[in-house]
Amino acid sequence: MATKMSSEMEKKMAEFRRPLTVGEVAERAGVAVSTLHFYEAEGLITSWRNSGNQRRYAREVLRRVAVIKVAQRTGIPLKEIREALATLPEKRTPTTADWKKLSARWRGQLTERIERLTRLRDQLDGCIGCGCLSVDSCPLRNPGDRLGREGAGARLLEVQ
Amino acid sequence: MATKMSSEMEKKMAEFRRPLTVGEVAERAGVAVSTLHFYEAEGLITSWRNSGNQRRYAREVLRRVAVIKVAQRTGIPLKEIREALATLPEKRTPTTADWKKLSARWRGQLTERIERLTRLRDQLDGCIGCGCLSVDSCPLRNPGDRLGREGAGARLLEVQ
DNA sequence: CCTTGACCTCAAGTTTACTTGAGGTTCTAC
DNA sequence: GTAGAACCTCAAGTAAACTTGAGGTCAAGG
Numbered sequence: 001m002a003t004k005m006s007s008e009m010e011k012k013m014a015e016f017r018r019p020l021t022v023g024e025v026a027e028r029a030g031v032a033v034s035t036l037h038f039y040e041a042e043g044l045i046t047s048w049r050n051s052g053n054q055r056r057y058a059r060e061v062l063r064r065v066a067v068i069k070v071a072q073r074t075g076i077p078l079k080e081i082r083e084a085l086a087t088l089p090e091k092r093t094p095t096t097a098d099w100k101k102l103s104a105r106w107r108g109q110l111t112e113r114i115e116r117l118t119r120l121r122d123q124l125d126g127c128i129g130c131g132c133l134s135v136d137s138c139p140l141r142n143p144g145d146r147l148g149r150e151g152a153g154a155r156l157l158e159v160q
Numbered sequence: 161m162a163t164k165m166s167s168e169m170e171k172k173m174a175e176f177r178r179p180l181t182v183g184e185v186a187e188r189a190g191v192a193v194s195t196l197h198f199y200e201a202e203g204l205i206t207s208w209r210n211s212g213n214q215r216r217y218a219r220e221v222l223r224r225v226a227v228i229k230v231a232q233r234t235g236i237p238l239k240e241i242r243e244a245l246a247t248l249p250e251k252r253t254p255t256t257a258d259w260k261k262l263s264a265r266w267r268g269q270l271t272e273r274i275e276r277l278t279r280l281r282d283q284l285d286g287c288i289g290c291g292c293l294s295v296d297s298c299p300l301r302n303p304g305d306r307l308g309r310e311g312a313g314a315r316l317l318e319v320q
Numbered sequence: 321c322c323t324t325g326a327c328c329t330c331a332a333g334t335t336t337a338c339t340t341g342a343g344g345t346t347c348t349a350c
Numbered sequence: 351g352t353a354g355a356a357c358c359t360c361a362a363g364t365a366a367a368c369t370t371g372a373g374g375t376c377a378a379g380g
Contacts (some may be wrong), residue, residue, distance in 0.1 A: 023356065033357085034339055042337090054348050054357055073280055078337070103284055109283045114274060120233055121270045124263055183326060193327085194369055202367090212376050214327055238367070 019056040022047075029065040036065075044068060044082050059095055069101065074110040179216040182207075189225040196225075204228060204242050218252055227262065234270040 018072045027034045039045045040055075045064050047055040064085065072080045084102055174210045186193045199205045200215075205224050207215040223243065244262050248254045 021356080032339075037359095038338060046321085050346095052357085054346070070280075070284070072337095074277070074284075081182060107284050110277060110284065114277045114281065117234070117274050117277070120230070121267060123272065124230070124234075124267050143276065156209060181326080192369075195367085197329095198368060210376095212327080214376070232367095 016160055019058060020061070022057070023054050025057050025061055030070075031065060031069075039065070039068065042078060042079065042082060044085060056091070065097075067099070071102075075113055076106060076109060093108055147156050179208075180221070182215050185217050185221055189222055189229075191225060191229075191234055192298070199225070199228065202238060202242060204238065204245060221289070223245060223259075227259070231262075231266055234266055236266060236269060 020028070022033050022036050026036055026068060031038075036055075038043065040047060045057075045061050045068075047057045047061070050056050067085070068078075068081055071084070076084075087101070088098050110119070165294075169260075177290050180188075182193050182196050186196055189196075190211075197203065201208060203222050205228075207217045207221070210216050227245070228238075230240055231244070232238070244265060247261070
């Protein structure tokens with residue numbers, strides 16, 4: 001009984017397993033076909049070819065592309081994304097735990113970015129108050145009260 | 161008595177008024193000389209030339225460059241920065257109020273960016289919880305519960 | 321005076337993340 | 351079996367924000 005199923009059901013399962021074409025992946029993932037070509041060339045995703053040299057994708061690629069997009073939105077460059085993705089197992093389909101690791105890693109970076117921007121906004125608030133961005137007294141100009149003798153005003157800001 | 165001053169004092173005032181060379185501006189502003197050339201070509205800063213065709217800058221340029229850097233850190237492209245700077249009065253040296261307007265404008269954009277990133281982080285948190293980034297159920301994949309019929313999953317995210 | 325460091329211009333190169341185009345092949349549906 | 355959509359490769363283009371390089375001028379100190 002458990003091994004029996006309707007031919008309808010079989011069809012659906014076959015459909016679910018069917019590999020995807022670039023066009024399908026592009027549409028479902030919301031990216032251009034050329035982007036998928038590009039990601040493949042950059043080693044971010046993989047595919048195999050059918051007899052006519054056309055790309056075929058496992059459904060997993062959809063999640064991968066989604067992850068790439070999310071990571072990008074957090075401001076992470078593709079290079080780093082590729083490195084992070086490289087930590088995923090190649091043999092088996094990545095598990096929940098695998099994806100969790102990536103999420104956690106990026107969450108940290110995202111938090112850092114948010115904090116940096118928030119600090120900047122607070123300082124900008126102060127500067128609205130004082131109307132300044134003054135060369136001598138503005139925290140945006142002179143973080144940590146270094147009075148720019150070394151002429152590193154703006155640069156120090158970037159580092160912080 | 162009020163009109164008298166030592167020659168030392170006079171020297172200092174003269175020094176303070178003295179226009180700056182590119183090299184000086186570069187060092188004090190913490191940017192490369194080539195960057196200043198570039199900013200000038202882009203209409204972000206201005207200078208005049210001495211008899212030997214070398215650039216000379218008013219001290220005000222230091223504040224301008226600082227403002228540019230701050231704006232950039234909030235993620236605003238040079239194009240927009242140029243437009244914002246163009247609202248400053250050309251005749252007189254910008255006042256506190258003038259700079260305030262810019263700060264306020266950018267503060268808004270900065271806040272928006274922070275909020276966007278924070279939302280993203282919250283969603284990522286959810287996804288760490290569910291370990292997913294699942295095609296069907298993850299808010300990062302399907303914002304606003306649109307189930308991607310239109311295949312606009314990831315793209316919609318960008319817009320939001 | 322003369323050297324040396326600071327400047328000058330203009331063109332071209334760099335990085336990131338893709339897109340566009342040309343020229344040609346494959347697939348699908350009628 | 352044929353039209354038209356979808357696919358292929360490879361080179362080149364794009365945008366942002368600068369940097370680098372070549373070839374030449376200017377200025378300040380000894």
